[in-house]
Amino acid sequence: MLDPAQTETLARALGDSPETVISLHLLRRGLGRAWVAGTPASPRAVVVEPLAFDLGEPMAFGTDPAEIWTLLAEIDDWWCVNVAPGVANDLAARIEDTTSRPVAFEDDIYLTLRHAPSVSIHPCVRRLASIDLPLLLSASAGFEPSGFAGWEELIAESVAAGAIANGKMVSLAYVSAASPGHANLTIATLPAHRRRGFATSCAALVVGAIVAAGGIAVWSAGASNAASLAVARRLGFAEVKRRVYLVLGDDACREMERTNPPPRSGGLSALDADIGHCTILP
Structure with a gap:
């Protein structure tokens, strides 16, 4: 488990951007858990797992599909992962080879x-x-x-x-x-x-x-x-x-249904540095 200082260290490493704002918010408020390859100060890969909302939809950061897959393998009951386009094809192939489940692709568009x-x-x-x-x-x-x-x-x-x-x-x-x-x-x-x-x-x-x-x-x-x-x-x-959603097997239908409810898309003031959760892999 990360203390507030470690949470901020990881947040600085991830950077403040349109695609990281949700993960930063979850970690700082104790609503997310981070799986890290490396250290909070110098992570090689990070997977942020929501603990309260959008369950089963982690976000992954990093450029090495193998390290991201190692982190994802530690998480139970996820059905969809959000990744950078550069790792999507390789990671999808690893997921399919390991789980024998097909993977569907859905672009995730960020606007400001x-x-x-x-x-x-x-x-x-x-x-x-x-x-x-x-x-x-x-x-x-x-x-x-x-x-x-x-x-x-x-x-x-x-x-x-x-x-x-x-x-x-x-x-x-x-x-x-x-x-x-x-x-x-x-x-x-x-x-x-x-x-x-x-x-x-x-x-x-x-x-x-x-x-x-x-x-x-x-x-x-x-x-x-x-x-x-x-x-x-x-x-x-x-x-x-x-970015790209990689959706597991039959859950590809679930992802399509997910896009039909009311438009979703949030955050305003600086956040309290609340307790975050983290598992660090060597």
Whole structure:
């Protein structure tokens, strides 16, 4: 287990970028576990395993497919791993040879925005505050406080905007992962309330807060998630990076279903250096 100083050492080694913001957030808040080949200060490969959200979907960093596979082999019950394009083919071949399961590929697209969007805000949409906790606590199962211990913590420490219709939360955008320089968004809209501009308006308010605080807004989505990417581009987000999901066997269908729910993509202020979790392999 990493202490706060070791967590920060690993975070500095990973670097602050659109593709690392989620992993940094999970580690610093104790919501992720890092498997490291090398040391936190000089890792040759790192796999960050979520412990609370997106279970079974680790992210891998490094240029050596063999070392990444050695780390992945230590993790139970994962079905999808997010990797750099340069290692995807070799790593997929190792996975298939070892597990006898086919591997499907899905591009993961990262987009960023450095200025407030120029869009009209729907009259049902507003920034959320502690007074809105009852709405969040009673919200549909389609919403969850990804990246935080609960809605109370999210509202207190992050930025959120929601669309309220007939006294219910029907669309939500919030910062779900934060690093000192980047903020990753999570977006969700109930199916019956899509195509009304709610997601665009909610995201616009959150992005405005991120930019006002000096951060860079990050949006990520699978390449097949056309709805999510359309909202991002409507707001002015531009693609800056791609990674690759390697999806195991029959779970390839699960990955395709994963891209159809409400657009997901979050983080704002600097984070507390909470306890992280780490296993270091020689």
